[in-house]
Amino acid sequence: MIKRILLVEDEPNIIEAIRFILSRDGWHVATHSDGTTALEAIGRTEPDVLVLDVMLPGRSGFDILRDLRADPATSDLPVLMLTAKGQGRDREQAERYGVTRFMTKPFANSEVLAAVNAMHARPGQDAATEEGSGAAADGRDDGQAALRSPVGREG
Amino acid sequence: MARPSLTGSRIRERRLVLGRRQADLARAVGISPSYLNLIEHNRRRIGGKLVRAIAQELKVDVTQLTEGAEAALVNTLREAAADHRAGSEDLPRLEEFVGRFPGIAQLLADTRRRALSLERTVEVLSDRMTHDPFLSASLHEILSTITAIRSTAGILVETDDLDPEWRDRFHRNIAEESRRLAESAEGLVSYLDAAASAEFAGQTPQEELDLWLSERGYHAPEMERALPPDPEDLVARADGLRSRAAREMAVGWLRRTRQDAEHMPLARMREAVAEHGVDPAALSARFGVDLPAVFRRLAALPEDALGGIVGLVACDGSGTLTFRKPVAGFALPRYSAACPLWPLYEALSRPMAPVRHVVEVAGRAPGLFVAYALCRPSQPAGFGGPQVLEALMLVVPLDLADTHPATAVPEALRTAPLAVGTSCRICPRHGCAARREPSIMAELG
Numbered sequence: 001m002i003k004r005i006l007l008v009e010d011e012p013n014i015i016e017a018i019r020f021i022l023s024r025d026g027w028h029v030a031t032h033s034d035g036t037t038a039l040e041a042i043g044r045t046e047p048d049v050l051v052l053d054v055m056l057p058g059r060s061g062f063d064i065l066r067d068l069r070a071d072p073a074t075s076d077l078p079v080l081m082l083t084a085k086g087q088g089r090d091r092e093q094a095e096r097y098g099v100t101r102f103m104t105k106p107f108a109n110s111e112v113l114a115a116v117n118a119m120h121a122r123p124g125q126d127a128a129t130e131e132g133s134g135a136a137a138d139g140r141d142d143g144q145a146a147l148r149s150p151v152g153r154e155g
Numbered sequence: 156m157a158r159p160s161l162t163g164s165r166i167r168e169r170r171l172v173l174g175r176r177q178a179d180l181a182r183a184v185g186i187s188p189s190y191l192n193l194i195e196h197n198r199r200r201i202g203g204k205l206v207r208a209i210a211q212e213l214k215v216d217v218t219q220l221t222e223g224a225e226a227a228l229v230n231t232l233r234e235a236a237a238d239h240r241a242g243s244e245d246l247p248r249l250e251e252f253v254g255r256f257p258g259i260a261q262l263l264a265d266t267r268r269r270a271l272s273l274e275r276t277v278e279v280l281s282d283r284m285t286h287d288p289f290l291s292a293s294l295h296e297i298l299s300t301i302t303a304i305r306s307t308a309g310i311l312v313e314t315d316d317l318d319p320e321w322r323d324r325f326h327r328n329i330a331e332e333s334r335r336l337a338e339s340a341e342g343l344v345s346y347l348d349a350a351a352s353a354e355f356a357g358q359t360p361q362e363e364l365d366l367w368l369s370e371r372g373y374h375a376p377e378m379e380r381a382l383p384p385d386p387e388d389l390v391a392r393a394d395g396l397r398s399r400a401a402r403e404m405a406v407g408w409l410r411r412t413r414q415d416a417e418h419m420p421l422a423r424m425r426e427a428v429a430e431h432g433v434d435p436a437a438l439s440a441r442f443g444v445d446l447p448a449v450f451r452r453l454a455a456l457p458e459d460a461l462g463g464i465v466g467l468v469a470c471d472g473s474g475t476l477t478f479r480k481p482v483a484g485f486a487l488p489r490y491s492a493a494c495p496l497w498p499l500y501e502a503l504s505r506p507m508a509p510v511r512h513v514v515e516v517a518g519r520a521p522g523l524f525v526a527y528a529l530c531r532p533s534q535p536a537g538f539g540g541p542q543v544l545e546a547l548m549l550v551v552p553l554d555l556a557d558t559h560p561a562t563a564v565p566e567a568l569r570t571a572p573l574a575v576g577t578s579c580r581i582c583p584r585h586g587c588a589a590r591r592e593p594s595i596m597a598e599l600g
Contacts, residue, residue, distance in 0.1 A: 084294075109313070
């Protein structure tokens, strides 16, 4: 089972570090750096998990998240939001828009790994393999099968 | 009894009560701030003529400064005790206490004053942290850089079999990010230094007004009533408005708001906005009022009447911002002058010619707005007096403008927006033709 992740972030050195860590953990990592075209990139790459920065050139991560949740095809996509502003306001807004998890910069590599793996394992037991055991508490499995099927993948 | 050695402390105490700066008082009496500082800490004896000058500046009797103001001490402690349950029980014996233990009484008074002044500093600082666009941009930059460094360093330390090519690459990335971190940190430190030396001592009247307005959402429901209260009373009850200047400005704002509300009553304004959208020209024609009044009225409406929030800035003929209502995504400079490319200044250079632009504000997530601006000259002192200019700019978020067909922005206008910023110092637009000083931000991406 290929685990696909899309990283939407505009800091090249953060991209490189996260891509390296996730790749070594067995993830297939695609990246995208522009806020305005992020939705298209998400549609194209069909990731299992999305890592989304808040402050992006062109369009904010909040707006992108809002649009994702409004679209039935992506309304259940696990989204890990990154922000350098650890302010309560940002977190509240992200939660209002339906973020799955929220992480403030700077983070430890192990935290990111743990978060994305937990998010990947949680939604549907059927699709998740080794990570899936005992973690499917909230049963949000609608639509995940479609997102998970490894067809039409782009690098 | 007379305790001349404490004259300095009394000067300091009185000066702080009045909220005057040391430098300011020193200048007024013709001595250097450092000399005044020595005096205030009782390290210099002070002669009759200077005491008289200082007493006059501080609006107290000379004796109150020289002869130990036990009365002042009693007053300070009375104030302190009034807020304190156990303390207030001892109020009747307060004078006796001050007489018997002047030292401890002084200690109490000093401690209280210090606590109050620290509280105020914390208030000012935390307000600054939340509202200062430079601080927030700068901290974002620093946190991003640290994130890259931490993550990359983690890989270098935790990966045993790291390919040499990757290792070199990560080393380079760390070096690059460290340089960037050093630059940003330097920028931040120099900014904080500048702020600490000059303006960190307290809030300016303009800041007091801004804070007060923002707490009430730039809206005054009291002024919408058929029989509005006297603005002076309203302002007198406002805790946030400490200085007289801020109170006067607030009264002026309330009066203007009332005047605008009479011309454009809230109920009719709601109908008009529903019909025309946030279209200043249509509203101006409908109510028969001038555009600046419509700008002000729109900015003073409650959020539900507009379906969103609009921003408003005003400046005088010198370009100094005299009114600031920010809107999310369009940060307004707190201390420095604004971006010279704002339509506000285009309007200022062509009085009475209305200006409209779709603008894009520089930032990590650039926002699009429709800015309407107009400059109107007036002759408050008659035709013989000077011409006084005031320019106003109404800032409407593009998505709010788009909610109504009448104000929806044509595609042709939004594809080439006017590129503006907040203020040169924090603007990431390199090679801007109108830049007046280099940006102290490290380069953004």
